[in-house]
Amino acid sequence: MKVRTRLAPSPTGDPHVGTAYQALFGYAWAKANGGQFVLRIEDTDQERSSKASEKAILDSLKWIGIEWDEGPDVGGSFGPYRQSDRLHIYKKYIDQLIEEGHAYPCFCTKERLDGVRKKLIEEKAPNRGYDRLCRDLAPAEAIQRMEAGESFVVRMKIPLEGDCVFKDLLRGEITKDWASIDDQVIMKADGFPTYHLAVVVDDHLMEITHIIRGEEWINSVPKHVLLYKFFNWQAPEYCHLPLLRNPDKSKLSKRKNPTSINYYRKAGFLPEALLNYLGMMGWHMPDGSEKFTIQDMIKNINLTDISLGSPVFDRDKLRWLNGKYIREDNTVAELTDKLQEWALNPSYIRRVTEVVSSRLETLADWGYFTAMFFSDSVPVTEELLTVKNMETSEVLELLQVTIWKLEKVRDWTSSNISQALKEVSELFELKLKALTTPLYGAICGSKIAPPLFDSMEVLGSDICRTRITAAMNVLGGLSGKKLKKLEKKYRA
RNA sequence: GGCCCCAUCGUCCAAUGGUAAGGACACCGGCCUUUCACGCCGGCAAUACGGGUUCGAUCCCCGUUGGGGUCACCA
Numbered sequence: 001m002k003v004r005t006r007l008a009p010s011p012t013g014d015p016h017v018g019t020a021y022q023a024l025f026g027y028a029w030a031k032a033n034g035g036q037f038v039l040r041i042e043d044t045d046q047e048r049s050s051k052a053s054e055k056a057i058l059d060s061l062k063w064i065g066i067e068w069d070e071g072p073d074v075g076g077s078f079g080p081y082r083q084s085d086r087l088h089i090y091k092k093y094i095d096q097l098i099e100e101g102h103a104y105p106c107f108c109t110k111e112r113l114d115g116v117r118k119k120l121i122e123e124k125a126p127n128r129g130y131d132r133l134c135r136d137l138a139p140a141e142a143i144q145r146m147e148a149g150e151s152f153v154v155r156m157k158i159p160l161e162g163d164c165v166f167k168d169l170l171r172g173e174i175t176k177d178w179a180s181i182d183d184q185v186i187m188k189a190d191g192f193p194t195y196h197l198a199v200v201v202d203d204h205l206m207e208i209t210h211i212i213r214g215e216e217w218i219n220s221v222p223k224h225v226l227l228y229k230f231f232n233w234q235a236p237e238y239c240h241l242p243l244l245r246n247p248d249k250s251k252l253s254k255r256k257n258p259t260s261i262n263y264y265r266k267a268g269f270l271p272e273a274l275l276n277y278l279g280m281m282g283w284h285m286p287d288g289s290e291k292f293t294i295q296d297m298i299k300n301i302n303l304t305d306i307s308l309g310s311p312v313f314d315r316d317k318l319r320w321l322n323g324k325y326i327r328e329d330n331t332v333a334e335l336t337d338k339l340q341e342w343a344l345n346p347s348y349i350r351r352v353t354e355v356v357s358s359r360l361e362t363l364a365d366w367g368y369f370t371a372m373f374f375s376d377s378v379p380v381t382e383e384l385l386t387v388k389n390m391e392t393s394e395v396l397e398l399l400q401v402t403i404w405k406l407e408k409v410r411d412w413t414s415s416n417i418s419q420a421l422k423e424v425s426e427l428f429e430l431k432l433k434a435l436t437t438p439l440y441g442a443i444c445g446s447k448i449a450p451p452l453f454d455s456m457e458v459l460g461s462d463i464c465r466t467r468i469t470a471a472m473n474v475l476g477g478l479s480g481k482k483l484k485k486l487e488k489k490y491r492a
Numbered sequence: 493g494g495c496c497c498c499a500u501c502g503u504c505c506a507a508u509g510g511u512a513a514g515g516a517c518a519c520c521g522g523c524c525u526u527u528c529a530c531g532c533c534g535g536c537a538a539u540a541c542g543g544g545u546u547c548g549a550u551c552c553c554c555g556u557u558g559g560g561g562u563c564a565c566c567a
Contacts, residue, residue, distance in 0.1 A: 010567045045566055110565075117564095121493085128494080128563060153565050171497070180495050180563080188565040195567050219496055219562045240497085242560095247503080249559060277504095280516095284505050290516060307505075310560065314503050317517040327530070 003035030005210050007061075007068070008199065010042045011054035014260035014462065017313070018214060018244050018252060019057065021278045023066045025241060025306070026212040028297045038206055039071030041082040042199070044192045049084075052410070060261035064271045065294060070206075078206040083198050090193040093201050093231070094154055094186060102230045103186060105142050105152040106134040129182020130155070154187035156196075156227065164222035169210075169239040169303050176222050184223050196220060200227040208236050212303070215240045215310070216251070239303050242282050242310040252313055254465075263462035267376035268342060272329075273322040281311040291324060343374055351458050355450045369450060373458060378445030380471045385438040395438050396478050398428055401490050402435065403468050412461050414453040421453070427490065442471030
């Protein structure tokens with residue numbers, strides 16, 4: 001059996017452990033069948049996609065030990081492997097759909113759509129989607145308006161009634177009624193395709209046989225199946241993996257858990273342990289052993305054996321597994337090498353030393369001042385986070401907004417960090433010191449510490465944000481309700 | 493809210509139409525040990541609920557409840 005699987009990440013942020021999770025299963029399944037594993041970059045969102053994110057994703061996948069046979073960096077005979085380089089291909093298929101009457105241009109403005117949506121919600125209509133105003137536009141009028149330069153998107157014609165039945169490898173047949181799906185946009189006003197069109201065209205052209213991805217996609221399968229039908233193509237097998245969860249069972253999110261692969265790397269986890277841990281989410285070795293390699297997985301995997309209860313990502317168990325790898329699979333010499341690669345290398349030591357040098361009276365002071373640069377978390381107490389004349393709740397809000405602000409810092413340098421923090425303090429009409437005080441506590445775990453912004457730069461964005469979140473938990477955290485309110489207030 | 497998906501210890505993963513429901517993490521106790529950790533031994537702890545089908549259901553069916561996802565010119 002020829003098997004080709006793919007990982008199709010969108011380069012819009014930090015490399016996510018969920019991406020590695022999907023990659024692991026896709027890769028293992030392809031290799032178990034002597035097939036290929038393809039990496040395709042889905043950068044059809046011009047606003048949010050970035051080359052930096054793409055690079056980060058490729059780097060972290062390589063770090064964790066996933067390799068791809070075809071991809072934007074290695075090429076392959078089904079390229080290009082970046083969707084923004086495939087626009088001409090999508091164009092052809094979109095034109096074809098319009099021509100055959102399966103899709104139509106829609107001239108509705110964003111304002112009109114918002115209004116329609118609002119009204120439908122008020123009316124408690126079962127379907128809150130698009131009202132299909134442009135669906136029955138006379139072709140002549142549509143052409144005229146397009147030629148007049150009016151902005152438009154292209155929508156696919158979803159059947160007005162009946163059911164869509166499709167098969168998921170893990171769940172069996174799933175039925176969804178067409179009436180609950182609105183006429184999906186397949187080409188945006190900027191001429192870029194949306195995910196739904198691009199994914200179908202690419203998976204077909206790249207001869208993908210199994211789509212292994214997260215469960216959040218189940219509801220859009222009917223749109224994809226319909227496109228396959230329009231094009232008269234054979235749809236691949238669908239295998240929707242359970243979603244990794246936070247301890248509170250919601251979808252794993254950076255709000256509640258470190259989700260960036262880079263965090264785990266920086267925090268001193270071994271790639272093989274992380275990968276192994278991901279492998280035991282929903283799957284197990286036939287003999288029940290918990291420590292296994294990706295090769296073991298390849299030898300034993302069967303997609304239908306994956307269990308469906310969405311697993312909670314448990315950092316304690318990951319730590320335990322990681323410890324097992326450290327002590328069972330490494331000699332002291334090997335461990336020393338790994339430590340050097342991780343942080344005890346001249347370049348990192350130099351950066352750290354630069355930050356603390358002015359505080360040293362003896363060389364031995366170095367160890368005292370730099371411990372925070374070589375650890376995952378830091379010992380935070382409530383007292384360290386306390387600011388004079390400020391309520392705990394206000395400190396919490398301050399820290400939360402700081403995290404949001406820091407997430408947006410593209411180039412993680414001391415001066416950009418400083419700028420971001422100044423903006424936060426201005427937003428709260430506070431002196432910068434009111435912000436840096438709890439931050440020192442959160443980041444350094446001490447009042448005696450090297451300069452904050454420089455330290456943050458050296459530590460990196462992932463560790464910093466994780467430490468701030470941890471500090472917030474020490475203070476009791478923000479309730480979901482308060483968080484929402486705050487988000488509304490500051491996030492616009 | 494509509495729709496879709498899911499449901500075994502707190503967590504991860506097993507098992508079977510007839511079971512003492514098993515292993516791992518975490519937690520607790522003990523042993524080992526100069527401490528801690530590791531290791532070893534032991535303990536706590538689950539089939540969400542209600543109906544069916546069946547001689548017998550944790551397992552099959554239906555309902556309820558609960559959880560999650562999804563309803564964008566984001567993927």
